């Protein structure tokens with residue numbers, strides 16, 4: 001998928017980790033302990049398909065680091081979700097949760113499959129079998145999954161039910177559940193809302209008027225579509241969006257409610273009449289103030305980074321830039337606001353959901369959104385301050401804070 005010279009995603013994430021470890025002066029052993037996943041599980045996930053045949057999928061759960069609290073991170077259903085990819089995403093969760101200063105370690109799970117090719121019944125059976133196979137790792141105070149790419153609130157309902165068949169009713173064992181089953185209001189929108197809060201803060205600091213800025217969003221799944229929706233509500237101008245089937249562009253600003261209606265009916269943004277059709281590759285190179293990659297990893301790399309014409313890049317997806325692309329933007333003076341800050345809104349509201357489940361009390365949507373703004377904006381300010389004081393990129397500053405907090409907690413716990 002990516003011209004990244006065969007480097008794995010985990011190696012790439014570790015380039016940022018290593019820079020932080022160098023700056024913190026971490027001893028070799030501590031560095032090794034923080035870099036490596038603490039536990040990895042690969043499971044076979046056999047299911048009966050609707051046609052009666054049996055298919056076996058590979059499933060993973062990687063618990064990267066549990067120093068700061070129970071392991072926390074989503075479950076991805078995607079053809080690229082192999083062990084290496086899940087490992088990279090698990091380590092990003094460790095640094096993301098520490099940067100947001102919420103009481104979790106980092107984990108990630110995945111099943112290597114194409115969910116678009118599976119029926120609802122097949123997905124239900126796949127989720128149950130996967131859950132039963134990793135169940136011994138999970139627990140409300142041990143490891144708490146959530147949705148990610150290719151999974152949603154329904155997937156979490158099946159997981160909670162499968163876990164409950166063994167352990168009884170424990171809604172806090174997964175987050176991102178349907179509200180009817182103990183999910184939090186605002187969780188589904190939370191990642192997109194966080195992206196918009198961070199974009200607003202960064203635009204303000206960079207002297208842009210966010211309501212005038214042209215915003216281009218690549219990816220129109222949960223994160224991309226809610227980002228567009230909420231940005232639209234705040235009066236921002238979204239001039240381009242795309243999904244796997246293609247994109248649309250309108251320099252005057254897309255009519256987001258009409259686009260969302262089109263997506264609901266057609267299942268894609270491609271073919272929307274309120275703009276010009278455009279490929280994903282062209283979309284990434286549109287002239288704009290804010291470019292938001294909100295789909296999969298490594299979509300901006302050394303080949304297309306020189307052609308990007310954005311004033312700022314806001315990483316809503318996990319790991320959408322290769323390190324070479326990062327260097328190119330640094331040379332070109334284009335600020336990159338990193339994934340572990342930008343997309344933390346999802347796991348922050350997962351934390352609220354878990355808290356609500358633990359004390360059996362529901363928050364209002366205003367409480368959720370106000371508290372989300374406060375936590376993500378605090379993390380944003382810390383990143384800005386650190387970047388300014390130490391002369392670092394936003395990514396290097398974010399990793400320095402995240403890795404520093406995990407290292408310090410390890411030291412205080414005294415187990416080394």
Ligand code: GLU
Nearest residue numbers: 073074146148346347350
């Ligand atoms: N999958 C989301 C992420 O990558 C949310 C994880 C969670 O809520 O635990 O941050």
